[in-house]
Amino acid sequence: MYEVKKSFLYDKAVRMHIPTFAWGVIFADIETININGRRPLDVLRKMSIWVKIPFNLFLFALFVVFGSVDIETLNHMRADENQRYGLTVTFGYFIGMPIAMLIAALAIFLLALTSSVAKWILGSAPFRFLGDISYSLYLLHTFFIEWPMKEIHHHWVEDGMNYDAAAYYVFLIFCPILVLTAWGATLFIDTPSKNLAVALDLNARKDKPKPQGKRATVKEKGCFEFCMTNW
Numbered sequence: 001m002y003e004v005k006k007s008f009l010y011d012k013a014v015r016m017h018i019p020t021f022a023w024g025v026i027f028a029d030i031e032t033i034n035i036n037g038r039r040p041l042d043v044l045r046k047m048s049i050w051v052k053i054p055f056n057l058f059l060f061a062l063f064v065v066f067g068s069v070d071i072e073t074l075n076h077m078r079a080d081e082n083q084r085y086g087l088t089v090t091f092g093y094f095i096g097m098p099i100a101m102l103i104a105a106l107a108i109f110l111l112a113l114t115s116s117v118a119k120w121i122l123g124s125a126p127f128r129f130l131g132d133i134s135y136s137l138y139l140l141h142t143f144f145i146e147w148p149m150k151e152i153h154h155h156w157v158e159d160g161m162n163y164d165a166a167a168y169y170v171f172l173i174f175c176p177i178l179v180l181t182a183w184g185a186t187l188f189i190d191t192p193s194k195n196l197a198v199a200l201d202l203n204a205r206k207d208k209p210k211p212q213g214k215r216a217t218v219k220e221k222g223c224f225e226f227c228m229t230n231w
């Protein structure tokens with residue numbers, strides 16, 4: 001049996017997260033480039049249907065295969081026969097779960113560009129809601145996982161419950177609680193904070209932006225007036 005490699009700060013802070021953020025920034029910048037009314041990623045959007053079909057199937061397969069890889073330490077706790085999938089796909093975790101998640105994320109991103117079905121699914125109300133609360137969800141999920149979920153899961157396993165069954169029950173209990181908490185944080189903390197940051201930025205600019213659409217003309221305010229109208 002292989003031995004789980006020790007996790008260092010570099011692994012958690014750099015190797016696991018920086019590549020995902022970097023690729024997100026890269027694709028966001030590419031998408032905003034406009035050269036004579038054309039965007040670089042339009043090449044993918046305008047592919048022939050006969051090219052799109054096998055390409056989309058390949059992307060979906062990448063998403064399913066690599067998106068199903070679990071964290072190495074959790075995979076190691078399973079029975080030997082249940083560890084084979086993660087070990088096989090990652091070549092014995094040579095590429096690691098973060099890289100597997102990055103491949104799955106890039107696959108679904110490209111699929112959204114080339115598949116109208118994927119675009120419709122990701123643009124549906126449930127997915128738009130999850131997109132709205134995603135940042136708060138990201139910030140809060142570790143708190144739930146590392147404290148109540150792990151504690152209850154460990155308690156149930158110690159009492160004799162099957163490891164995987166305990167994990168499923170903990171997930172079913174805490175997933176709605178996590179979503180509701182993230183929604184509340186988005187409504188009462190994240191959104192007001194972003195609105196305050198935008199107002200502060202506009203008020204501090206030397207050259208005020210011109211009104212666009214329904215946005216009113218930016219009026220310069222003093223410190224007291226700004227605080228009274230934005231807090």
